[in-house]
Amino acid sequence: MEESNDKFEPRILAFVCNWCTYAGADLTGTSRIKYATNVEIVRFPCTGRIDFMLLLKAFANGVDGIIVSGCHPNDCHYTSGNFHARRRWIVFRDMLNFLGIDVRRIRFSWVSAAEGAKWAELVNETVNQIRELGPYTEYQKAAKYLEEANNHE
Amino acid sequence: MNKLNEKAAALLQEGTVKLIIGYEQGTEKPRPLFCTVPEDASRLIFNDQCKNNLAVYLTKKEIIGDEKIAVIATYYVMKSIVQLDKENQINKDNLIVLTVDSDGEVIEFNDYQEMEKYADEHVPAPDPKVVAMLEKIDNMSREERWAYWKSELTKCIRCYACRAACPLCYCNRCITEVNCPQWIDPWPTPLSNMEWQINRVMHMSGRCVGCGACAEACPLDLPIGLLTKKMAMDINAEFGSSDDGNVLSTFNPSDKENFIH
Numbered sequence: 280m281e282e283s284n285d286k287f288e289p290r291i292l293a294f295v296c297n298w299c300t301y302a303g304a305d306l307t308g309t310s311r312i313k314y315a316t317n318v319e320i321v322r323f324p325c326t327g328r329i330d331f332m333l334l335l336k337a338f339a340n341g342v343d344g345i346i347v348s349g350c351h352p353n354d355c356h357y358t359s360g361n362f363h364a365r366r367r368w369i370v371f372r373d374m375l376n377f378l379g380i381d382v383r384r385i386r387f388s389w390v391s392a393a394e395g396a397k398w399a400e401l402v403n404e405t406v407n408q409i410r411e412l413g414p415y416t417e418y419q420k421a422a423k424y425l426e427e428a429n430n431h432e
Numbered sequence: 433m434n435k436l437n438e439k440a441a442a443l444l445q446e447g448t449v450k451l452i453i454g455y456e457q458g459t460e461k462p463r464p465l466f467c468t469v470p471e472d473a474s475r476l477i478f479n480d481q482c483k484n485n486l487a488v489y490l491t492k493k494e495i496i497g498d499e500k501i502a503v504i505a506t507y508y509v510m511k512s513i514v515q516l517d518k519e520n521q522i523n524k525d526n527l528i529v530l531t532v533d534s535d536g537e538v539i540e541f542n543d544y545q546e547m548e549k550y551a552d553e554h555v556p557a558p559d560p561k562v563v564a565m566l567e568k569i570d571n572m573s574r575e576e577r578w579a580y581w582k583s584e585l586t587k588c589i590r591c592y593a594c595r596a597a598c599p600l601c602y603c604n605r606c607i608t609e610v611n612c613p614q615w616i617d618p619w620p621t622p623l624s625n626m627e628w629q630i631n632r633v634m635h636m637s638g639r640c641v642g643c644g645a646c647a648e649a650c651p652l653d654l655p656i657g658l659l660t661k662k663m664a665m666d667i668n669a670e671f672g673s674s675d676d677g678n679v680l681s682t683f684n685p686s687d688k689e690n691f692i693h
Contacts, residue, residue: 331634332607332615335627352685362683365692366671370637370680372691373666374630377569377659379578387692401693417578421622 289343289409291318291402294333296326296349298356299391306395314399315406318346325349327360331371334385339422344384344409346401351389361389383408384415436504439530439538441473443502449528451496453489454504455482466495478504478532485645487512487599491521502528508643510551512599515639517544519678521602559644565658566665581626587652588625590618594632594656597649600639607631633659638671638679640664 295301301322307314323329326349334345347368355361368387376382386405390398420427436454443449444467454476456465462482467473487509489495503509513529516522529541531550541547569577592608595601608616608628616631617624632646640660647657670688671679 332627332631335630336615339623352689359683362685362687363680365687365689366680366683368691369670369688370663370667371634373670374633374659374663376574377577377662378581378626378630379572379574379576381574389692418623421582421626424621424623 287410287414289317289406289414290341291344291346291405291409292337292342293318293320293346293348293402294323294326294329295320295346295390296328296356296361297322297324299350299354299389300348300398302392303390303394303398306392307398308395310395312395312399314402317406318402325355325357325360326364327355327357329364331367334371338380338384338415338418341419343412343415344386344405346386346388346405348388348390348398348401351391354391380418381412381415383412435536435538436476436478436530436532437474439540440467440476440502440504441470443528444468444470444473448500449502450499451501452476452504453486453501454478455484455486464489476504482506483645483648485509485512485597485599485643487516488597488645490516490527490599491602496526498526500526500528502530505529505531505547507551507554507556508641508645509599510547511641512643514544514548514551515600515641516602519600519639562644562658562661565655566662569658569662582622584654585625585629586622588620588628588654589652590620590625590628591651593649593651594646597645598636599643599645600636600641601632607635629656629659632656633663636660637663638667 295304301320304320326347329347337345349361349364350356352361372382386401388401390401440452440454443452450468452467452473454465454467455462455478456475457477462477462479464484464486465472465475467476485508486503486505490503490513505513510529510531513522517524529547531539533539539550541550569580572580595606608618608631616627640663642661642664644657646660647655650656667679671684
């Protein structure tokens with residue numbers, strides 16, 4: 280069942296803030312920089328708004344990798360949203376790691392509105408890394424527990 | 433009759449308090465006792481086996497009412513009271529905190545600073561079983577950890593005893609009961625059980641006092657106390673102790689960034 284790695288196209292979901300990374304990704308497009316098409320972007324008002332449950336829900340719904348990105352420290356539109364988010368991620372990452380959830384699949388970054396090239400690079404790097412890691416079947420299996428159980432009978 | 437029973441009987445006799453929450457001998461281990469008449473005061477006990485965190489009742493209006501009450505506190509009860517007080521969940525005027533020292537003397541705290549000082553001087557030794565388990569899990573590979581927690585948490589029946597036993601889980605509406613959107617499936621499956629525990633632990637971050645009441649209350653004996661314990665250790669290592677209690681509602685510009693690329 281496992282797809283071979285060269286055929287496997289990772290599905291990446293990016294949670295980005297409206298003010299920096301979203302604008303940065305926009306700049307990538309207007310600058311005509313080509314990058315991997317595996318990423319789907321979800322726009323948030325601020326990184327501080329990105330609830331950890333959203334990341335878990337993304338994995339449960341079949342995403343293989345996640346990018347979380349926002350304004351650089353001290354650049355937050357709301358002054359301190361990214362500082363609060365950073366704390367939350369520190370705790371959340373430690374927790375996930377302790378539970379055995381693969382934290383290599385969540386990529387945290389700061390991308391400003393001027394860093395169109397950095398965004399392209401970030402997406403490409405993440406896609407390559409997830410391609411190496413393969414699909415996140417472990418977590419998806421846990422999510423599809425009922426289907427699995429029915430198939431078993 | 434020991435000094436604790438005498439003190440409790442006197443408090444009720446004088447009418448200083450309407451209710452004393454303490455421990456009595458149960459069939460296997462001590463259990464909570466709600467003492468409202470002086471005759472019951474003789475049933476109160478206090479020893480190392482008193483594990484329930486009585487602070488859980490202090491946020492329940494239907495139990496404590498509007499009258500003055502007293503609670504007989506272990507170390508963890510005192511720590512919970514301090515934390516609840518930081519979160520403005522306690523009416524200080526209506527609460528007397530008592531404890532019993534190693535000589536059987538009853539101590540009544542005049543203020544919370546005094547109580548906190550006493551608690552910090554009488555920290556119980558960590559449970560060697562918990563320490564050993566944490567080390568064992570830390571030494572596992574990621575795949576082994578995932579397999580371990582998946583197999584443990586799959587057994588969960590979602591009775592929410594862990595939530596009910598915790599003095600700091602006092603939200604009127606818990607995220608697990610929010611159904612629009614339905615964040616966490618209400619039926620027990622490996623994933624929803626894990627999501628529930630992650631939520632519980634994340635909401636405890638920096639607040640958990642480590643009493644282990646959640647694990648004690650678990651009817652399936654799941655090692656969920658390890659999660660909060662581990663998180664408390666991580667937070668202490670990353671941020672140190674913070675004065676306002678909740679580390680996630682504040683920040684430090686110099687927080688670590690080595691995982692952000």
